[in-house]
Amino acid sequence: MRYSALAVLKEGLTGNRGWTPVWRKPEPKPHYDVVIVGGGGHGLATAYYLAKTYGITNVAVLEKSYLGSGNVGRNTTLIRSNYLLPQNIAFYERSMQLWEGLAQDLNYNTMVSQRGILNIVHSDGQRNAYVRRGNAMRLAGVDAVLLDREDVRKYLPTADFDNARFPIRGALLQPRGGTVRHDAVAWGYARGADMRGVDIIEHCEVTGFRIEDGSIKGVETSRGFIGAGKVGLAVAGSSSRVGQMAGLRLPIEAHVIQAFVTEGLKPVIDHVVTFGAGHFYVSQSDKGGLVFGGDLDGYNSYAQRGNLPVMEDVAEGGLALFPNLSRLRILRNWAGLLDMSMDGSPIIDKTPVDGLYLNCGWCYGGFKATPASGAGFAHLIARDEPDDYIGAYRLDRYARGALLDEKGVGAQPNLH
């Protein structure tokens, strides 16, 4: 059913008895044209664009748990396109533009809130680095504004501007950056795909691949064999494990990153803010809780939980920036499994197996990429060639030396 103000009014007056489930719960069919492995944001977006843009509707999305149980429901909901490398700017700006029209496109309220993201500057050297980044963004047509100290004061009146060690000197602002309701992204894409005929099959774990003469024939799952003309992998932190079943060895390490939410407050931080001298970034949710995070724990992990010293480090960073938050209680913390690539940039490409496509390497930044990743991956699967935005994200770029190392730290995933 289509959502509208009129529908809300009508249902409100008639006891809300007419709402229907947002997606069906179909049994798997014996064969699909395309099977997407992974019912997270990227997998669901891929299925949606396959159906909507390319008319490929005989598609299944297989999710081993319930829909939205992985990173799409575990991230800190930020969107931004403030990158430095031209390939990344183009891709993430494409994603930003899709975010801006997403609620209308999906007819689903994804609560896109472009409240602006401020990267705080604490030194002259850091300002120079952000001037360079801001100029790169503006050359690519992306919005970027350099703020001085007094400008920042208008945005963040409660920040500690005269911290003895890390005084605030300014900030790089991307006004169009912001947050999105992450669960709604999963549900909205699932609904849009389902409405066009895509089967979303939850609690269906892929246990193997059937490959004959170098071509994919289907997937073995916990609910039996499912035949497929093409298979797309969008399994984020499980990429190495799932890839191994298809004989792939990937430039990926699994790492862990934590996130936190405090008790609810009245509005206190109106924007997304990143601390420039430590590992801390924050935004305030619509419920009032401060949602914040920091850096990776720093070692390989599949545990989906982090260690306490990182929590302490993140909290210290937060208090250096906002001392007025010192008595806030943290309600929850959790961790997500990251598919850290060896240069910090993603991979969307074909694989050596004919008909098997790969989408991985999103590091700690996959959420903001969801629409462009889905659109690009769908194009790749439908047309067997990359679209205008994902062409740099090739699997063989490591062998060719064509790295996309935004931070310039080399093949050390825990430093990206």
Added chain:
Amino acid sequence: MRITCPYCGERDFQEFTYLGADIERPDPNAPDAENAFFDYVYMRENPAGPFAELWYHSGGCRSWLRVRRDTRTHEISSTALAKASEQGGGA
């Protein structure tokens, strides 16, 4: 997480710096050195389970350690000095 250093005893993991997978550096004079180094630098087994890795006790005795740890539970089953073993002591 706590790591038992052979010199310093059980210490908080924050005293240590993480390198990553404990893999042998290829022979640069081997005929297939280019491929071997590509594999060494970029490709990873990335297992979910027991994992051999290298930690440097930068906040202590400054020794490189070979640690065997389960990536699903963070449980450490063994720790040894890297230089005591035969291969890759300079890692």
